[in-house]
Amino acid sequence: MYVSSHSAFESNINVTPLVDVCLVLLIIFMVVMPVIVNGVPVKLPVAKGERARDGQHQLAITVKDDGSVYLGTVAVRQEQVASELQRLHGESPGREVAVRGDQSVAYGEVVKVLDACRSAAYSDVRLMSQQRAQ
Secondary structure: OOOOOOOOOOOOOOOHHHHHHHHHHHHHHHHHHHHHHHOOOOOOOEEOOOOOOOOOOOEEEEEOOOOOEEEOOEEEOHHHHHHHHHHHHHHOOOOOEEEEEOOOOOHHHHHHHHHHHHHOOOOOEEEOOEEOOO
């Protein structure tokens, strides 16, 4: 019987799969974080005025150029906007609302959202715009 003298086990850790998973997670976070921080991307109209304070607890309602409405980052059908706003108002009645309408959206679409905010009894509703460069 022949026994090799080099029969020791190698105990190295292969880190290549770990690095692959970390890189994939990094790419996912790089893509998702701007949407979480800024909400739904929209091209705001430019206006002259003071910079609005950033409220972390305010509800962002976005009306995109195709007429779709987002409450935060969740898409809502046009006919569900009023009922969803009433449900959210019941959960946190003192919350501020920031309506972000794309500059190319029809004025009537933004007015429908403002009317839904009024019917849900929100008292602090703001229209957001982009500050004009000095």
